[in-house]
Amino acid sequence: MSGLTGLHVALHQDSPIPLAAEFSCAPGEVLALVGPSGSGKSTILRAIAGIYRPLRGRVTVDGEDWFDGGRGYHRPTHRRAVGMVFQSYALFPHMTALGNVMAALGDLPPHQRAARARSLLDLVHLADLYDRRPEELSGGQQQRVAVARALAREPKALLLDEPFSAVDKATRQRLYREIAVLRRGLNMPVVLVTHDLDEAAMLADRIAVLHRGRTLQTGTPRQVTTRPLSAEVARLVDLRNVFEGVVAGCDGDGGRTIIDWAGLQLETAGGAVVATGQRVSWVIPDGFVLLHRRDRPSRGEHENPVPGRVESVLEIGQMAHIVLRPGHAPELPLHFSVPLHVAHRNGIEPGVAATVSLLGEGIHTMPPPRG
Amino acid sequence: MDWTALFLSLRLAAFTVVILLPIGIVMGRFLAYRNFPGKGLTEALVALPLVLPPTVFGYYLLVVLGSASPVGQFWEALFGRPLVFTFEGLLIASIVFNLPFAIQPMQRGFEAIPREVRAAAACCGMPPWRALLRVELPLAWPGILTALVLSFAHTLGEFGIVLMVGGSIPGETRTIAIAIYDRVQAFDDAGAAQMSALLLAFSLVTIALTFAFSRRIGRRLG
Numbered sequence: 001m002s003g004l005t006g007l008h009v010a011l012h013q014d015s016p017i018p019l020a021a022e023f024s025c026a027p028g029e030v031l032a033l034v035g036p037s038g039s040g041k042s043t044i045l046r047a048i049a050g051i052y053r054p055l056r057g058r059v060t061v062d063g064e065d066w067f068d069g070g071r072g073y074h075r076p077t078h079r080r081a082v083g084m085v086f087q088s089y090a091l092f093p094h095m096t097a098l099g100n101v102m103a104a105l106g107d108l109p110p111h112q113r114a115a116r117a118r119s120l121l122d123l124v125h126l127a128d129l130y131d132r133r134p135e136e137l138s139g140g141q142q143q144r145v146a147v148a149r150a151l152a153r154e155p156k157a158l159l160l161d162e163p164f165s166a167v168d169k170a171t172r173q174r175l176y177r178e179i180a181v182l183r184r185g186l187n188m189p190v191v192l193v194t195h196d197l198d199e200a201a202m203l204a205d206r207i208a209v210l211h212r213g214r215t216l217q218t219g220t221p222r223q224v225t226t227r228p229l230s231a232e233v234a235r236l237v238d239l240r241n242v243f244e245g246v247v248a249g250c251d252g253d254g255g256r257t258i259i260d261w262a263g264l265q266l267e268t269a270g271g272a273v274v275a276t277g278q279r280v281s282w283v284i285p286d287g288f289v290l291l292h293r294r295d296r297p298s299r300g301e302h303e304n305p306v307p308g309r310v311e312s313v314l315e316i317g318q319m320a321h322i323v324l325r326p327g328h329a330p331e332l333p334l335h336f337s338v339p340l341h342v343a344h345r346n347g348i349e350p351g352v353a354a355t356v357s358l359l360g361e362g363i364h365t366m367p368p369p370r371g
Numbered sequence: 372m373d374w375t376a377l378f379l380s381l382r383l384a385a386f387t388v389v390i391l392l393p394i395g396i397v398m399g400r401f402l403a404y405r406n407f408p409g410k411g412l413t414e415a416l417v418a419l420p421l422v423l424p425p426t427v428f429g430y431y432l433l434v435v436l437g438s439a440s441p442v443g444q445f446w447e448a449l450f451g452r453p454l455v456f457t458f459e460g461l462l463i464a465s466i467v468f469n470l471p472f473a474i475q476p477m478q479r480g481f482e483a484i485p486r487e488v489r490a491a492a493a494c495c496g497m498p499p500w501r502a503l504l505r506v507e508l509p510l511a512w513p514g515i516l517t518a519l520v521l522s523f524a525h526t527l528g529e530f531g532i533v534l535m536v537g538g539s540i541p542g543e544t545r546t547i548a549i550a551i552y553d554r555v556q557a558f559d560d561a562g563a564a565q566m567s568a569l570l571l572a573f574s575l576v577t578i579a580l581t582f583a584f585s586r587r588i589g590r591r592l593g
Contacts, residue, residue, distance in 0.1 A: 051490045077493035078502075084494040090487035094509045103505065104495035153496055 004063045007157045007189040009048060011057035012069075017043050019054055019213040025157075025189035025206075031218075032192045032200035035210030035236065041193045042087075043213070045159050048191065049084050050077035061156045061189075083150030087162040089142045091134040097121060097145045098130040104152035120148040125178070140171040147182070160192045164199060176202060197237055201225070209233050230366050231281040240335040241284045244368060247276050257365065262329035266304045268363040279368040288362020289336035291322075292355040294346045304358040306334065312350055315340060322348060324356060372565050375542050376550035383458070383546060384526035387465045388519050391473040394466075395518050399477030400507070404489075418475070420468040429535025432464050436536070461537040461544050465526050472521040480514015481507065513585040520581040524574050 006026040011019045021044050025031040033041040046052035047067070048059055056069035066075050083104075091100050101117035108116060121130060124144035134142055143163055150158060164172045180203060183190060194200050200207050201221035208218040209228075216236070217229040228234040234242045245259040250271070259266045259282055266282075274280050292305070308326040311333060315321075320343035324334045334356065338348075348354060402414060420428060436454045437443045446454040454460040484507060492502035508515070530548040537544030539553060547566055554563035 046490075049490070049494055051493065077490070078496050078498050081496075082494055084491070086487045086491060088485065088487050090485065090491035092488065092491070092506055092510075103492075103497070106496050106501065149491075149495065 006062070007048070007191065008058070008060045009044065011044060011047055011054045011059075013055035013057075017213060019043065019047075019057070021208075021210065021213060021215045023208045023215055023218050025191055027189055028187050029206065030183060030190040030192060030204045032194055032204035032207045033210055034194060034197055034200045034207050036195060038212075039210040040213035041195075041210050042161055044210075045084075045161050045191060045193050048157060049082050049159055050075060050080050064156075081153055081156040082159060083153055083155030083157070084159045085143070085146045085150045085161065085163045087165055089134075089146040089163075089166070091142055091145055091149070093134050096131045096133055097126060097137065097141075097148075100134070100145055101149045101152050104149050107153070117148075117152065120152055121145070123151075123182070124148045138171075139167040140175060143167060143175060144178075147179075151186075156188055158186065158188055158190045160190065162193055162195070164194070164196075179203060197225070209236050211236055226285055226362070227364050228283060228366065231283070231369055234281075234283040234366070239283050239285055241286070241289065242281065243283070243332055244279060244281055247274055247278055247280050247365075249276055256360070259363070259365070262332060264306065264326070264328045266358060266363060267360050268365065269361040270363075270365065273365050273367055281366040281368050283364050283366065284358050284362045286336045288359040289334060290357040290359060291336070291338050291342065291346065291348070292357065294348075294352075294354060302357075303360060304363075305355055306358060307353065307355040308334070310348055310350055310352050310354050313343060313348055315343075320348065324354060372562065372569075373545075373547065373550040373554075376545050376547045377566070377569070379458075379542065379545065380527050380547040383461060383465055384523045386462050387469055387526045388523050390462075390466055391469055391522050392515075392519065394470075395473035395477040396508075396515070398470075398474045399514075399518075400481045400503075400511075402474070402478045403481035418471045421471050425468075425529070425531025426535060428468060429464070429532040432467065432532065432536050436460055436463065455536055456538045456540060456544060458537075458543055461533060461546075464532050464536040465529070468529065468532050469522040469525055472525050473518045476514045476518040476521065477511065478514075480511035480517075483514070484510045516581060516585055520577055524577055527570060527574065 006024060006029070008024045010022045013019045017040055019040055021040070023031065033044060035041050043052055047054050050066065053074050054069065057067065058065070058069065059067040065073055066080050067073065092103060095103060098114065098117050098121065101120050102113045105113040105116055118130060121127060124147050126141060126144050126148070129137065129141060134145070137145065146163070164175055167175065176199070192200065192204060204221065206218060207221050207224050209216045209224055211232060217224055217233045224233065225237050225239070228237060228239065231242050243261060245261040245266070247257060248260040248265060249258040251257070255269070255271045257268045257271060259268060259280065268282070306326050308324045311323040311325050313320050313322050318340050319337045320340050321335070321337050322343065324336070326332060326334060336356065398417070402410070433455060434440060435442055438447065438453050438455070443454050454463070488506065488510070489502065492506040497505060528548055530552065533544070533546050533549060539545045539549045547570060551563050551566050554566065
């Protein structure tokens, strides 16, 4: 790891919090650390800021060491050019919005601080609220003060620790748009910690999937949600159709692979990761499970047809979430969603027979689970 | 009315509070933020004067500060007069027996500052001393004020330890609490009543003002 620009992180320790995290974030890039609670994502963020000192590893920013476990170097937080937005915002309750931002401008000559703080608050649309204390601001307004304060030092790394978890949904949607606009003007690496995959996919250029302190996969939102590296990643990014099978054969030139899934032969569009006869994990995202029309045949129904019986239909908003028990293996339920009107028109309700196609281009094979 | 005793008490309380302020901030902050082996024991030691009989406490102070002890001898070599039965000895005793009254409220005050707020101060580029002045002290202020008032009031009222370590030397160690006791012993009911009423009124007003003030700060800080 000899990165010159941007943020480079490698953290390793076995206890008290296990860490085996490695990732980089380029200037101007937004990297989301995604994982369930307790996956160590906040700890990693705190280690970058220097609030937490890990046992081993290295953190460099623009070629400068912030932490180097090898030579026992740990630069104190206040000397790291870091901007951090905390989950609780952690505004100074005894200072006004302006005071909070000015508090981070200690490096500027005193007479320039107020003007600079005002321009930062203007940037986050808080021009009328300079003199309000945190308790007099709404959650969304507090978050904006926290963002302005984090940007005040012109940080070399901007760290956002679940910054949207404490506001209501409508405010969150508005803040997403604001952040998306704001980030275009930022030229430092931005690391966003979230447990919300949709949020990560919306705001981040790349996602690092974390589990128990370990970075399991780093890639674009599309890569990690359609081409997970392992069944573990697939489950962490909320893919529910994760199964095991055996590679039954390969078609060398077309790169097509035949998978035996509990006796049913499935044709996939990609090459297999293991040799013929070996066990393999495979996954198909919801969007590649195609419901056949029940009244008459339709396009694509020759592609990996799976007949079965509908177990449940859950209507959420305009979507129907359907669980189908395949006829050949009822113990391996398939999950998929269709627009509500499609479900209604096809008479999809618990107990009816239905057939789906598993589109070959959506089937992704992965190494089998260990053990 | 023994004005000398009253002024001596006020002087003792003022010195005590001034010296306890930095000690309390350092100790209270340390106990609030750090976890270390023996923390429980340290806190127990700090709290000891709350439960120990003043006579027992006074006895040990006499042993430690007396002319036969290394501390007492060192003091005598330095200043040419003994430590016990002097104002300075009384001040040391007063500082020690006020440690829990000073440290505990300050510790609570620092503990009440969210960890993230302290981390945010560092992330804002504030060196530790600046974070202390700009963020921690303003936020821990109600606890610090409570500590100072309790120590002050407690010094005015302490009797047993003062008698043990200081005796009752007019102008040197006879505090108002001792003076009241002396007046009662001398059947001077009027004198005792006057001084008692004054002490009562003074304590009540101080405490009431503190409570009102810290509530106002508490509201302001949310």
